[in-house]
Amino acid sequence: MAQRLAKHWCLSAIRSPLQVISFPALQLHVSGTAMRADQKDFENAVTRVKLLKDPGNEMKLKLYALYKQATEGPCNVPKPGVFNLINKAKWDAWNALGSLPKETARQNYVDLVSSLSSSSASSSQVKPGADKEQQGSENLVVTSENGITKIMLNRPTKKNAITTQMYQEIILALKAASKDDSTITVLTGNGDYYCSGNDLSNFTDVLSGEIEEKVKSIAILLRDFVDCFIDFPKPLIAVVNGPAVGISVTLLGLFDAVYASDRATFHTPFSQLGQSPEGCSSYIFPKMMGPAKAKEMLIFGKKLTAGEACAQGLVTEVFPDSTFQTEVWTRLKAYSKLPPNAMRISKQIIRNMEKEKLHAVNAEEVSVLQERWLSDECINAVMNFLSKRAKL
Numbered sequence: 593m594a595q596r597l598a599k600h601w602c603l604s605a606i607r608s609p610l611q612v613i614s615f616p617a618l619q620l621h622v623s624g625t626a627m628r629a630d631q632k633d634f635e636n637a638v639t640r641v642k643l644l645k646d647p648g649n650e651m652k653l654k655l656y657a658l659y660k661q662a663t664e665g666p667c668n669v670p671k672p673g674v675f676n677l678i679n680k681a682k683w684d685a686w687n688a689l690g691s692l693p694k695e696t697a698r699q700n701y702v703d704l705v706s707s708l709s710s711s712s713a714s715s716s717q718v719k720p721g722a723d724k725e726q727q728g729s730e731n732l733v734v735t736s737e738n739g740i741t742k743i744m745l746n747r748p749t750k751k752n753a754i755t756t757q758m759y760q761e762i763i764l765a766l767k768a769a770s771k772d773d774s775t776i777t778v779l780t781g782n783g784d785y786y787c788s789g790n791d792l793s794n795f796t797d798v799l800s801g802e803i804e805e806k807v808k809s810i811a812i813l814l815r816d817f818v819d820c821f822i823d824f825p826k827p828l829i830a831v832v833n834g835p836a837v838g839i840s841v842t843l844l845g846l847f848d849a850v851y852a853s854d855r856a857t858f859h860t861p862f863s864q865l866g867q868s869p870e871g872c873s874s875y876i877f878p879k880m881m882g883p884a885k886a887k888e889m890l891i892f893g894k895k896l897t898a899g900e901a902c903a904q905g906l907v908t909e910v911f912p913d914s915t916f917q918t919e920v921w922t923r924l925k926a927y928s929k930l931p932p933n934a935m936r937i938s939k940q941i942i943r944n945m946e947k948e949k950l951h952a953v954n955a956e957e958v959s960v961l962q963e964r965w966l967s968d969e970c971i972n973a974v975m976n977f978l979s980k981r982a983k984l
């Protein structure tokens with residue numbers, strides 16, 4: 593567990609004195625006089641900072657100083673002793689901001705995080721208009737070729753479970769894909785699974801203290817993630833190469849076509865995990881398959897075969913596993929040659945009727961989940977899985 597936590601730079605293990613600089617990034621005490629939008633931007637930036645790759649000590653100090661200035665105002669604590677290297681470096685950085693107003697510091701913090709996010713995105717994501725394969729990060733491979741941008745979950749040894757870093761990367765990949773030259777966008781998985789859902793070790797932070805702040809940051813990330821799927825402007829297609837679990841199933845209701853191998857299964861074990869539905873499934877699934885079938889999945893965790901999911905309208909078409917990739921990609925290549933504007937406009941007409949409702953549903957689902965994640969039922973289920981006592 594400690595190794596997993598160490599992956600995030602803000603919690604990283606101590607290797608040099610400056611590397612122990614940590615950020616009170618989630619302890620927000622934002623001024624009540626601030627505009628609501630500013631506060632939300634600032635909170636989002638504070639969350640995004642946790643997901644960035646290590647930006648180096650100099651940048652960490654800048655972020656620290658701006659954060660302190662934005663939340664507490666000018667430096668108001670005594671200067672640490674000369675041998676207290678880390679705290680002195682932090683104090684110097686904060687003190688150097690002088691009487692910079694809180695609002696300006698908040699804005700500068702948001703701008704700095706945006707620039708760090710986009711530079712890390714541009715180094716790991718496909719460039720708009722690219723017409724050849726591009727490497728994404730290790731766990732998410734993004735390629736763009738022949739009018740198709742493919743976003744592939746690439747963590748086969750963990751059944752493509754989605755880490756917080758991957759949620760962030762998928763958001764960036766979708767944003768890039770919405771602007772690139774491709775006509776359609778595809779999400780798929782590498783290996784025998786499509787995706788085993790949320791990586792349950794995302795909750796180890798929640799188990800380790802500062803619970804409410806951590807839960808809040810996960811909730812903001814989930815909401816932004818699902819919002820991206822709601823707003824995605826081009827045809828979005830899921831190529832479900834194997835079993836799908838949790839959030840990878842619920843999101844399918846927001847895709848424009850879902851092609852599945854006959855090896856795929858569809859499982860939403862939310863009650864077993866002490867959780868509740870997300871991805872707008874609490875609204876889309878009952879509309880799509882009728883309340884009775886939706887409740888069997890979302891409340892009782894009934895696992896569907898690909899054939900059953902197709903009969904319920906969750907899957908567009910099922911293919912034999914032996915010919916799945918060939919048949920689906922032949923079909924997708926044909927679709928990618930259709931007039932792009934016509935496809936976008938048709939999608940827009942259909943989506944616009946529901947967009948506001950979907951955003952409201954997403955917000956509500958996330959707010960309910962935020963409470964669920966703090967429940968004994970959820971904490972015990974996650975601990976059981978992580979200690980290998982339980983599997984689905």
Ligand SMILES: CCCCC/C=C/CC(=O)SCCNC(=O)CCNC(=O)[C@H](O)C(C)(C)COP(=O)(O)OP(=O)(O)OC[C@H]1O[C@@H](n2cnc3c(N)ncnc32)[C@H](O)[C@@H]1OP(=O)(O)O
Nearest residue numbers: 749750751753788789790791792793813814838839983984
């Ligand atoms: C921003 C956050 C938003 C949060 C949004 C919330 C979403 C809700 C959900 O998505 S709920 C669904 C969560 N997923 C699960 O509960 C699945 C848990 N996994 C399993 O039950 C099983 O691993 C399996 C049924 C998917 C596959 O079983 P199998 O026996 O075939 O394989 P292993 O169990 O040996 O798995 C191989 C390794 O992969 C690790 N792993 C698999 N899934 C997850 C996961 N979801 N989270 C973390 N790790 C996962 C597994 O632990 C094995 O790792 P190891 O080799 O190191 O032991």
